[in-house]
Amino acid sequence: MRARGFTLIELLVVIALIGVLVSLLLPALGSARFNARVLSCTSRLKHLGVGVELYLHDYERTLPQATGPGFDGEETIVGALFGGKKGQLPFFGIDRIGAERRPLNAYVLDVPVPSDDLDIVYEVEAFRSPIDAGATATGIPGFEEAGSMYDLVGSSYTLNDHALDLNPVGDDWSTLIPPEGGRMPAQIVDPTRIALLATHTLYNYDDGADRGMDWFSAGAARDRTTRANMLFLDLHAASAVSVPDRRGREGHTTRDYTFLPSPDWVERYPY
Numbered sequence: 001m002r003a004r005g006f007t008l009i010e011l012l013v014v015i016a017l018i019g020v021l022v023s024l025l026l027p028a029l030g031s032a033r034f035n036a037r038v039l040s041c042t043s044r045l046k047h048l049g050v051g052v053e054l055y056l057h058d059y060e061r062t063l064p065q066a067t068g069p070g071f072d073g074e075e076t077i078v079g080a081l082f083g084g085k086k087g088q089l090p091f092f093g094i095d096r097i098g099a100e101r102r103p104l105n106a107y108v109l110d111v112p113v114p115s116d117d118l119d120i121v122y123e124v125e126a127f128r129s130p131i132d133a134g135a136t137a138t139g140i141p142g143f144e145e146a147g148s149m150y151d152l153v154g155s156s157y158t159l160n161d162h163a164l165d166l167n168p169v170g171d172d173w174s175t176l177i178p179p180e181g182g183r184m185p186a187q188i189v190d191p192t193r194i195a196l197l198a199t200h201t202l203y204n205y206d207d208g209a210d211r212g213m214d215w216f217s218a219g220a221a222r223d224r225t226t227r228a229n230m231l232f233l234d235l236h237a238a239s240a241v242s243v244p245d246r247r248g249r250e251g252h253t254t255r256d257y258t259f260l261p262s263p264d265w266v267e268r269y270p271y
Contacts, residue, residue, distance in 0.1 A: 037130040038216070038229065041156075041199065042239045044126060045231040048083070048157065048197055051107035053235060061183040063159065063176055063196075064104040068093025077181045079162070083108065084127035084155030086116055089143060094153055099124050102154070129156035129199055129215075129229070136212030139168060149200040149213075158203060160195040163259040163266070166208040166248040173269050175259050176233075187262040191233035195257045198230040201243060208247045216240055230257060 055064050066081035069092065078092040083104030087094040098116035099105050105113045108126050116122035127150060134146035146152040162171035176184050176196070188194065195202060201213040204226045216227040226243040241256050249266055252259050260266065 034131075038239055041129040041131050042229045042237050044129065045157065045197055045229055046235075046237050047126060048104070048108060049231045049235045049237065051083075051104050052196065052231075054107045055104060063161075063184060064102075064107075065161075065177055065181055066097065066101060066103055067181070068097055077161075077177060077179065079159045079177065080153045080155065082155075082159050083124070084150070084153075084157075085124045086121050087154035088152050089140065098122060124154075127155040127157060131215050131229075132156040132199070133213070133215045135200070135204075136214075137209065138211060139207060139209055153200075156199060157197050158200050159197060160202070160259055164203070164206050164246075164248055164251045168207040168209075173260075173266055175261060175265070185261045187265070188233070189262040190258075192236070193256075193258050194233040194261065195259060196231050196233045196235070198228045198241075201226055201228040202230065204243055205245060205247055205251055210245070232257070 052063065056062070064082040065077055065079070067075040068078040068081055070076040071091075076092070078094070080087070080092065080094055081097055081102055083102045084099070085102075086096070086098035089095055099113045099122040100115040102124075105124060109124070113124075114122055128148075129150070132148050132150050134148045134152065136145055138144055138146055138152075143152065148156070150156045159177065160175050161177040163173040163175055165172040176194075178185070199215060201215050204211045204213040213226065214224060217224065226245070227240045228243050229237070229239050230241050231237045238256070242254070244251060244254055252266065253263070262268075
């Protein structure tokens with residue numbers, strides 16, 4: 001007696017069903033993979049937080065900071081130089097000051113940081129976010145678009161060294177690092193709500209513009225809400241914190257976080 005095989009129609013039905021199942025599962029799998037990258041990014045922020053804690057142990061109340069040449073040629077504190085690798089921007093020493101001279105690196109990496117101040121760029125993966133999608137409108141002439149903030153400035157993450165403003169050529173209010181450098185302000189009201197480190201999306205609306213840092217748009221919702229992974233001053237971390245579309249001082253404080261060391265910081269500035 002011959003065993004009965006599948007007919008062509010039955011095979012086509014099975015293939016069609018498999019296709020339907022795959023089409024249903026792929027978006028879920030894509031969302032799961034993206035969420036895993038978001039969590040990996042947050043984990044890197046926590047790792048950087050351990051480095052910051054060690055740094056603060058050696059330099060009391062002083063966050064990692066380095067100086068670079070300002071537009072006037074004078075040395076000035078440049079927040080982007082706190083850690084990471086040599087970037088691409090030909091301003092403030094970002095394309096000249098490499099991994100060896102960015103102070104947080106020595107507290108994050110397990111090996112001595114080699115010099116890359118010449119032509120070799122030493123990669124510092126701890127500062128590269130797996131969701132770093134750069135910016136589509138940086139506002140910087142010659143660098144209007146960036147595929148990666150890690151490559152542009154040397155780190156996917158940024159320090160809360162100034163509050164949002166409408167000034168495209170400067171920062172109106174320093175926050176956790178004084179303009180002249182040095183220790184954090186004494187007027188720290190609530191470390192659990194003050195942003196310390198975050199993905200660059202934290203500053204998406206700085207200078208009154210939308211920089212197009214839609215790093216989280218690959219998620220399941222595919223919305224245009226700007227979000228940031230964030231490490232707070234008490235060193236706890238949060239994922240996908242909503243960054244509201246508020247320009248200037250209106251965006252200083254939200255229900256989830258604040259740039260300001262104290263609620264009256266702007267009104268009393270400078271101290």
